[in-house]
Amino acid sequence: MKNAIKLIVSCGALAMAGLAMAQSAPGGWAPPQNVLQLSASGTVEVPQDMISISLQATRDGSDAAAVQAQLKQVLDAALTEARKSAQPGQLDVRTGNFNLHPRYNRDGKPAGWQGSAELLLEGRDFARVSQVAGRLDQMTVGNISYGLTRESRTSAETQAQTLAIEAFKQRAGLLAKDFGFGGYTLREVAVNSEFGSPMPRVMAMKAPMAASADAPVPVEPGKANVVVNVSGSVQLK
Numbered sequence: 707m708k709n710a711i712k713l714i715v716s717c718g719a720l721a722m723a724g725l726a727m728a729q730s731a732p733g734g735w736a737p738p739q740n741v742l743q744l745s746a747s748g749t750v751e752v753p754q755d756m757i758s759i760s761l762q763a764t765r766d767g768s769d770a771a772a773v774q775a776q777l778k779q780v781l782d783a784a785l786t787e788a789r790k791s792a793q794p795g796q797l798d799v800r801t802g803n804f805n806l807h808p809r810y811n812r813d814g815k816p817a818g819w820q821g822s823a824e825l826l827l828e829g830r831d832f833a834r835v836s837q838v839a840g841r842l843d844q845m846t847v848g849n850i851s852y853g854l855t856r857e858s859r860t861s862a863e864t865q866a867q868t869l870a871i872e873a874f875k876q877r878a879g880l881l882a883k884d885f886g887f888g889g890y891t892l893r894e895v896a897v898n899s900e901f902g903s904p905m906p907r908v909m910a911m912k913a914p915m916a917a918s919a920d921a922p923v924p925v926e927p928g929k930a931n932v933v934v935n936v937s938g939s940v941q942l943k
Contacts, residue, residue, distance in 0.1 A: 738941075740887070740941065740942040740943070741893065741939050741940070741941055741942070742878065742881055742882070742885075742890070742939060742940050742941075742942055743937075743938070743939045744874065744877055744878060744881065744937070744938070744939075744940070745874070745935060745936065745937035745938075746870050746871075746873035746874035746877055746935075746936050746937075747870050747873070747933055747934065747935045747936070748865070748866040748867065748868065748869025748870035748871075748872075748873060748933070748934050748936075749866060749869075749931055749932070749933045749934075750862040750863075750865045750866045750869070750931070750932050751929050751930070751931050751932075752854065752858055752862050752929060752930060752932065753927065753928075753929055753930075754852040754853060754854060754927040754928055754929060754930050755830050755854060755855050755858050755927070756828070756829070756830055756852065756853040756854055756855050756858075757828070757829065757830075757832050757835050757836075757850070757851075757852055757925060757927065758826060758827070758828045758849075758850070758851045758852075758853070759826070759827045759828075759835060759836070759839045759847060759849070759850050759923060759925075760802060760824055760825075760826055760847070760848045760849040760850075761784065761824065761825040761826075761827065761839060761842055761845040761846065761847060761848065762822055762823070762824050762825075762845060762846055762847075762848040763777060763780045763781065763784075763822065763823045763844065763845045763846070764820070764821070764822045765777050765780075765820070765821055765822075766809060766818055766819060766820040766821070767818060767819060768818045768819070769819065770806060770808075770819040773806060773819045773820070773821045774806055774821060777804065777806075777821050777822070777823040778823075780823065780844050780845065781801065781804075781823045781825060783844060784825050784842045784844055784845050785799065785801070785825065787838075787841060787842060788825065788827060788838050788842065791834055791837075791838050793829075793831070793834070795829060795830060796829045796830060796831035796834055797827060797828070797829040797831055797834045797835050797838065798827075798828045798829055799825070799826070799827060800825075800826050800828075801823075801824065801825060801826070802823075802824030802825065802826045803822070803823075803824045804821075804822075804823050804824070805821055805822050805823075806819060806820075806821035807819070807820060807821070808820075824848070825842070825845060827839055830855055832925055832927065833922070835925075836922040836923045836924070836925045837922045839922070839923040840921045840922045840923050847923055850923070850925060852927045852928065852930075853930070854901070854930055854932070859901065859932060862932035863899050863932055863934060866899065866932050866933060866934040867897065867899070867934040867936075869934070870897070870934045870935065870936040871897075871936055873936075874895075874936045874938070878890050878940045882940075882942050885942060887942040887943060888943065889942075889943055890940040890941060890942050890943060891940065891941045891943060892938070892940055892941075893938065893939040893940055893941050894938050894939055895936060895937070895938030895939075896936070896937050896938055897934065897935070897936050898934070898935050899932065899933065899934045899935070900932075900933045900934075900935070901930065901931070901932055901933070902930065902931050902933070
C-alpha cells in the first residue's frame with residue numbers, strides 16, 4: 707500500500723473560434739471573436755485501500771417458512787461471529803440481499819422454495835476482512851471488489867485538479883502565443899472528476915468459493931485512477 711503515487715497529465719485543444727475578423731450579424735449582434743475552446747486533464751494513480759467481500763448462503767426446500775428460518779439462522783450466526791472483529795472503518799459488517807422465491811419444475815409447476823442471504827464485509831484492514839471471511843465457513847464467498855476510501859479519493863482529486871488546471875493554463879498560454887497573441891483571459895471553465903481502475907480488480911466467481919476453516923480469503927488489491935477534467939474557453943488578447 708506504500709506504492710509511489712504516479713502523476714499523469716494530458717491535455718488537448720478542442721476548437722479555435724473567431725480568430726479571423728467576425729462579420730456583424732443581423733440586428734447588430736456580433737459573435738465572440740478570438741475565443742479558444744480547450745480542455746485538459748490530470749490523472750493520479752493510487753493504490754486501492756478499500757476491500758469489500760460478499761458472503762452468501764443459499765437454501766432450498768418444500769416449505770417457505772422452513773427455508774427462511776434456515777437462512778435466518780445462518781445469517782444470525784455469521785453476523786455474531788463477524789461482529790467480534792468489527793471496527794469502524796477497518797471492518798464494517800452489514801447484511802445485503804435476502805431473497806425467497808418459488809422453484810418450478812420442467813412443467814412450470816411449483817416444486818419448492820429457494821432462498822439466499824448475503825453478508826457484506828467492508829473496510830481498509832485487508833488482513834482483518836479476509837481473516838473474518840475465512841472464518842465464516844457457513845457461508846461462501848460470492849464476490850470480492852476493491853476501491854478507495856473517501857480520504858484517499860479526496861486527496862487524489864485535489865492533486866489531479868491541480869495538475870489539470872496547470873495543464874489548462876499552460877496549454878492556453880502556448881496556443882495564444884502560437885496564434886500570435888500576447889496572452890489570454892479566462893471566459894468560462896468546468897471542472898469534473900471521474901474514477902476508474904487501470905485494470906479490472908473485481909473478482910466475481912462463476913460459482914461460490916467455499917472458505918476453508920480459519921484460512922484467510924486470498925486478496926490482492928490493485929491501483930485506481932482518479933481523473934479530473936477541466937474544459938472551457940479563453941479570450942485571446
